[in-house]
Structures are given as structure tokens and as C-alpha cells.
Amino acid sequence: MSYDIGEKPGKGTYSDAYGHTVTLDDNDDVLPPCGICGAGQTTKWTRI
Numbered sequence: 945m946s947y948d949i950g951e952k953p954g955k956g957t958y959s960d961a962y963g964h965t966v967t968l969d970d971n972d973d974v975l976p977p978c979g980i981c982g983a984g985q986t987t988k989w990t991r992i
């Protein structure tokens with residue numbers, strides 16, 4: 945299952961299609977744009 949930027953899927957670590965990761969520390973945290981791919985990309989995050 946994948947999530948879009950702006951969703952709140954809960955605590956956890958998420959990876960995009962390029963293996964870049966982001967960790968959400970709180971259930972209210974919002975998935976950000978990928979820090980490496982940059983804003984404006986259609987990043988899909990998958991929980992890992």
C-alpha cells in the first residue's frame with residue numbers, strides 16, 4: 945500500500961521508489977515531499 949505526500953499514515957518509516965526514506969515520529973505527522981527528489985515530485989511512500 946502506498947501513500948501520497950500530505951497523508952497521515954501514522955508512525956513509521958516510509959520509502960519512495962528510489963529507496964529514499966522518511967520517518968514519521970508522531971501519528972499526526974504528515975508525509976513530506978522527498979528530501980532528495982525534491983518538492984513538486986509525485987512521490988509515493990510505502991511503509992517499510
Ligand SMILES: [Zn+2]
Pocket residue numbers: 960962964978979980981982
Ligand atoms: Zn526520493
